Every structure is written in structure tokens, then in C-alpha cells.
Amino acid sequence: MYKSALIFILAASLVACGGSSEKIVEVDPPEIISPDIPVQPAVDHSGLVPLMADVIEKNEYLSGGETTVFVSNKNAFGRKPAAIAEDFQLDGHFTSGDHLFRTPDNNIGPILSTGSCQGCHLNDGRGVVPADPTIPMSSMLVKLADSTGKADPIYGDQIQPFSVDGFIDGNTLAAGLSKHDGSVSGTELYGEAFPFIVFEPITGQYPDGTAYELRNPVYKIKDLSYGAFVDDIHFSARIAPQAFGVGLLGAIPQENLLKLVDENDSDNDGISGRASMVINALDKTGTESKVIGRFTYKAQNPNVLQQVAEAYGGDMGVSTTISSSEPCTDKQLACLLAAEQEAKVGTDVDLSDLSLAFVEFYNRVLAVPARRGFDRDNETWTDEVTAGRTLFFEANCTGCHTARHVTAEAKGSVLGEITLGGLVMPESGETVEAIAVLSNQTIYPYTDLLLHDMGGSCAVTRETSAGLSCSSGAECMYVQRCDGLADGVIQGDASGTEWKTPALWGVGLVQTVNKDSTFLHDGRARTIEEAVLWHDGEAKASKEIFMNYSKAEREQLLTFIESL
């Protein structure tokens, strides 16, 4: 009782703040509610009146608040917000960050997954699954862990399929590929291994009899240059996600996200939701206290700067002051040898803090595309989107895909204030200027940024290309088969079946920005509908509601998602 009364007062005071008068708002005494009837909280995790299934908020079409742009063509994910464009300096910093984001760095390698940020985030959007298994992965990657979540002792936590030789003149990728035992001698440098995906069809049907087909990915890894993986290795193939909106996600107050945690499913909706608590590498206080992870498919990075730095390090082999080592483990002598011969070695990192800060700024402020299906002149939504939204809420998709958040002040870079002449650290007692366009925004990303168990399990075998069991040799591949969404890879707090809820904003434009892009972490879903059908585990109940909708209703729900 005490709790609900308090919430009520909070709600009332919030409403009072919105007005300009000083009139005291009359607060009705809380109604007496029987304890067995679940109470709809008066405010949500952000302190706002909860969204309703059948009422669309006035500004929902502005997915990114003031960071929203009205572009729905192939450039939709690479735009700057108006507030950035209006300011010559911020506009300039965005331009510099954009340049660095799409230009291969001078100091990539020795081993790597791709040569520039845009190399994976194609057109600032998603990566693609290679069209056939002979084409190496260059805009997606494979993470590695043993059954306890530890990195492979030789290969580390990620396969870098290329050596820098593959990037030397732009179109000789093959020169950098891996070769069975090629680098074992310790002198010759090759990419680490060649991962590829073979899809197997799965068929099914809706309760109304409509048939569908999914494609189940089988991960295969061949041509290991440095010898065998550790025995209980697992693989997680990951498509680079679209890059926009991350500055807003980074500015959601941690306490708001933690309010969404329901580890023991105390509300009995079948959905738990755990925070992935990770070390903030940028915290120089030495406390090593953990903060909520927000980025990567298993929420392993707490902020955009750390995410950018680790992508430079792990994906491109570009060292920074934040991620200062080259992507070689101490068992990879050929890689270490090549690293020593790079133009910049040791504490002389590959990418300067100023360049890093430009890329961080660019990435943080990349704008969110506005919703489609909304007529701005008449302020009306199409009937399909309106109906689809209600169906989405009623199926409790919002149990994980939390529609709305608010951001707090988006602090300036910990690297310092950007000027063209260099980074300027604030005087003591002062702070780097916050990024206004990201601060105090109401946004609609459709994610809770929490980990959810999506079900499934995986097994890894050794096989030849003919499918015969093997244990060693050049023909003996690693093969991982899974049912469901599981990858079997433990990362930090995230288990082998848990995934962070991805944001859904802009998802309807993914294939406009890049026609070959597909959905889910490894790109297995060719359409949004397939992606919905892959949901299981905590999302099973919602998926079944979706499947039981009529064909027309399913189309409405998908139209709604397309409009995000």
C-alpha cells in the first residue's frame, strides 16, 4: 500500500511540474486496491505515464527526439541531426568523424576482420552474410569462447580471418586469407581461420495453415593457421549492426534500465531480463565498479567510446590509448612479429585520441530516422500502423522491446573537448561540454538493453566437407549446429542462450540502406517476419500470440515494425 501511494504522489508531482502555474494539484487519496489484482503502475521506468496499447503518443514519430531526421532513402542511417548541422563546429567534427569512419586506417593489422568502420557497417548500416560459402566474411565476424566463456588460448575471443596482406591494394583479399597451419612456424603471417555459414531450410506453418520457411545457419570454420582451437570451443557469428542512435542509448540513465530488470520474473509474464554488468574501462577512479553494458549483441560494452576503441582493436587491428594492444595473443608469434614491424608500435598507438574522439562523436550523434506511416501535415498514422502497434503491445513484444526511454545529460567525451588543433582537457572543476542534442530526449528505440534467454542449444563437432567425423588435418573443419537462437558462447554475464534485446528503430529501413542486409545477430532472417518467428525462450509466448493472429493482423503487426 505504502509503495503504490508513493508512486501515485510521484506521478502527481510530475504532472504538476509540466504546467507553468504554481497551483497546487489536488491529489486524490489512493484508491484501496485488492492485493490480488495486479496494479498497473502509475509511472513507467522513466517516470512517465505508461504507454497504452491503443493510444499513440503525439511525438512517437520522432524516434530519436531532436536527433531524428526525415530521411528514408539509402542514406537514412548516415545522417546528422539538424542541431549538429546548424552549428559549423559540430558539423565539422561530424564531417571529420565521418571521414575517419569510412577511410581505412594507415595502421590496420597485422590480423583483422575488416579495414574500416564502414567496412562492416556498410553505408552506416548492417553488414551482410557472404552470398556463398566461398566468399570470406568481411562485414561480420565470429566470436570464440570455451564452455566456461574463456577466450581461446591461441586465437583469443575473435577470429580475424585476414592478415593485412589482404588489404594492401584493395582487391586482393585472398592474399590475406588463412592457411592450414600456415602460421604455426611463427614466421609467416596469415589470417587466423576461414569461417563460413551454410544454411539449412526449416519449414513450418502458422495455425491458420500458412506455410513459412526459415533458414537455420550451420557455422563452419576451416583453414586454421595457428593449429587447433581449444577442445570445448564455441562460435558466435555476428553481423555488424546499424550504427546510429547509440549516443542516445548511452544516455539513458542506468537506474531507469535497472528498473526493467525482473530476474525472477516476479510479474509472471514469462519474461525475466537481466542487466549485463561490465567493467567501464574508461573509469579512471580505479574502483572497477561495474556498470550496465549496452552495446554488442551480448551487451558487453557500457559506452560508445569503449565500443569504438574495441572495434578498432579487435576488428581492424588499430591500437588506441583505450585498447592499446594489437589483436595477437602471446601464442601467435607470426602476428607478434608483424606487429613489431608496424609503423607504430607499443605505446605509440595507431590511432590518435583526437581521431578517436572524432569517430566517437560521429558515432554518438548519428541520427535516428523518423517513423514512416505518419502524415506530419495532418498528424495522422496509417490505419495499418495504428492497428499493428496495438497488436504489438497486446502480444507483449514490449515486454523486452521497451518502446520509450528518456535520456539524461549526455556528457562530453572523456577524451576531452574537441578542437581542430587537438583535444582540450577541462580545467579542474569544469567538464567537457555535454552533447545537447542527445540530452534530455524522449526516444523510442524499442529495447530494454537487457539480456533475455532466447532458448536453444548448440553442439560443436569436427567434420570433413563430406560430413565424415574427423579429429585433425587440413580437411577437418569445426562445425557448430544449433537449434534456436543459442550460440553457446558465454560472454560476461550473458549465457550461451542469452541475447541483449536489439533496438528496433530504423529496422524497416535496413534493406533500403543495404539491399543485401538481413536480420538477427548472424543475419539468418531474410525478413522481419522470419526474425519474429525465430523468437523463443522468454519470447515464446509473444511469438505464439503473433502466430495465432490472423494473416491480416500479422501483416499489420509487421507493417508497424516496418514503420519503426
Next chain:
Amino acid sequence: MKFSSFSKISAAMIIAFSLTACVDDGDNGVSGAVGAAGADGVAGNSGVSSFVTRDDVIKTNANIAYAAYSDSLISATELKVALETFVADPTDTNFALAKKSWLDSREPYGQTEVYRFRQGPIDELKADGTLGQDDAGEGPEGLINAWPLGEAIIDYVEPVDGLSGPESPANAITDNIIANITAYPTINADTLEGLFEYGEDGRNVTTGYHAIEFLLWGQDLNKDLSGTGTRDNTAGQRPVTDYSIEVGACTSGSNATTDDICTRRGQYLVTTAQLLIDQLKRVTEQWEPVSGSHYTNFVAGGDVSLAKILEGMGRLSFGELAGERINIALIENSQEDEHSCFSDNTHRDIFLNAKGVQNSFNAKYVRIDGEVIEGASIYDLLVVEEQHELANKLRGALEATMSAAAVIDTKAKTGMPFDILIQDGIDQPNIKAVIDALVAQTDDIEAVIDALGVTTNDLRDDTDQEI
């Protein structure tokens, strides 16, 4: 009275008179406290006509746009003739003339870039002849001047700098357009435009000034063609035999190759020169006085158009020129990031871009044939609107930039090109001086926007560039 010299006042008055023939007296310049009414006198206009209006400034700016784009079109037409002559008769002399013609073509074009970043035809002109509003990437700018290049899509490259490829290796084509006869049997406009930004990859640049530059100069590999070691003052050294028409004499750099490769290279040069002409023609026509549709709209646009002028000046000064074209090359110490990296003509790009900003302020442009286009300037307008100090401050800031850019220009012409200047321990202070001056002038441009009470917000839907 900021001017101390009589001749400057006269010059300003002559400009003012020539602009508005109906001005009946020059007394404005000597009124105020020193005029007949003493301390009660009305403030003077420093010799500027009282009749300069915002619309006059806008109209002059449009006239200069037409002149500068026309010059770009004329010089591109001359470039194509020079390229055709060279391809038909690939002598050393004709090769040198072709390169000279390319360098000449850059002179007017560099001064047009101040017309970017302001929702003008260069960024927004769509295929159907209308202007877009949301930068759909449909403007001709990319086809004309996209940079930096992943030049490996066009022709052979030496595997030395590691930076000749696309953003993503997934977007690389097999071999390159010139070498891959099977996939691209015919080098024509459709082939080159079809592969422009292939895979939505901004480095797959197949057309425009810099594609021609690469085909004429080749990669900048230093004197010894090693591409490694200490940078020297040579530009790219593509051999003339890359265009040989003698049987069995065709090369791709230091390697012999089949005759058809040289033929295709020549076809590529001429084709892309024609595409350059086509695109410049579209932009120029938009700016055609009286009849051009953008010209008509722009001169009738009032304060929105005035904001556009200042917008282009500010965004070119800071983000594009000081930031992307100079500072990135400096902090990355990267030849790849210099604007004209094959020909080592970056000093001219910098000078001419800065000059374009100054042109917009002074409302003066010298055409390639020497004719001077001038008229009502922002300077004049500020004086008329009693912002004398600000007028003079921005004039001074632009002058400081031009003098700093002149240093880079001179150093390059005397053996120390931009790619040497950006290196650690060389003459970075020269480069930094230009950046600092551009940053300072941007502040003053912002102050002018405030002082004139024009807002750039109206322009926002918005005007990004995908270079």
C-alpha cells in the same frame, strides 16, 4: 572610417557606383561627425552605397555562381579536347598538355565549392531536374568531385600504401574496370556510372575530376616508385606508355600489358571527361541568369537565400576545408587524405576553396578569361546595416586565411608540396596557420549570421554531403 587610404575608398565607391547607377552622391562617405552637421551628423557608409540591399547581395552571389560554374564547364570542355588529343596521339608533349589542362580545370571549380552545403543544385539536383530537400545523395557533386578514391576499382595499383581499396572488401570488384574486359566489355557512360559507389561504397569512385587525375598521374609513389621511404616532392609518375597506341608497347606502369588495356584506358579518360561535362552542364544551367530554375528561386528567396550564402561559407571554411581536407590529412599524416593526392595539387584546392569563400564575401570573381564579375557584397551590406566593425573584422579574417593559404601555395610551387608539409617535424606550422585562420573566419561568419538576423535553421532538412 576604417579605411585610411583614399584609393581604397575610391575603389569601393567605384564598385558601388557601377552597381547602382542611380546613386547620386558620394557624400555618405564623409558625413557623420566630420560632415557639415558636426557631431549631430548621420553615420557615414564608408563609401558604400546606401542603396545596397539584401536582394542585391543575393543577386550578385547568383551571378558569380553562374560565372564560376560556367568557367568550370568551359575548362572541362577544354580538358576533354586535350584528353582526346592525347589519347589519339600519346606523345610526352600531349601528355603534359593533358595534365596542364586538368590543373587548369581545377582553378574555377575550386572556387565553386562555396556553393556547396547550402541546398544548391550541386548537392541536391535530382535526375528529374528538381532539387531534393533531404540530401538523397542525388546531387551531381559526387559524380563530379568525389574523394578520397579507392582507385583500385579503376586501374592497376601498386600494393604499397594499403589504402587504394573500397571501404569494405566486400565491395571490391574483380580486378579493376580497365583490366576486367570480361565483366566490363565496353567502357562507356553506363559502365562508369553504374559502378559509381558500387555497393553503396563511397570509395568506389569511378568518375569525376579525381578519377581523371588518377588516370593521368597514377599513384604518388615517390621518385623511386617504391611508394615507401621518405616522401619526396614528386607527384604520381604514370608512364606515357600506359596510353601507347603502338603495337606491343602498352604498359601498366612498369609492366608490359596487352594493347587493348591502353585502348580502354584512353576510352575511360574521354568517357569520364564527357560525364564531367554533362554534370557540370546540369549545374550551370540551374544557375543560368533569368532562365535557370534555381537562379530564379534563389534570387527571389530573400533572407533564406542570404542565409544560404553564409551557410556555404561557414561550412566550407570549417567542416570541409579546415576539418576534413586539411586537418584529417595532418593528424593522420596521410597522403591518402590529401585532396589531390595523385597530382600533388592539394595546395591549389586549399587556396581556391578559401578564395571561393572570400569571393562570396567580397562579391567579386575573376573569370578564367580575365573578366571581373562583381557587385553588391556582404561587406557592403554590413556597412549599410551599420555593422562596420564586423564587416572589417571578417574582411580581415578572410585576408589572413588567404595569406596563410598563399604560403602553402608558394611552398608547393617551390618544391615542398602539401604531402610533405603535413609530416611531423617538417612545416606543419604552415598548415596549422591555415586551419587556425579558417577557424577564426568561421567565428566571424557566425557573428555575421547573428548580426544580419538571418537563420540557417530554415535550410535544415538538411544539406549533408556524401563525398
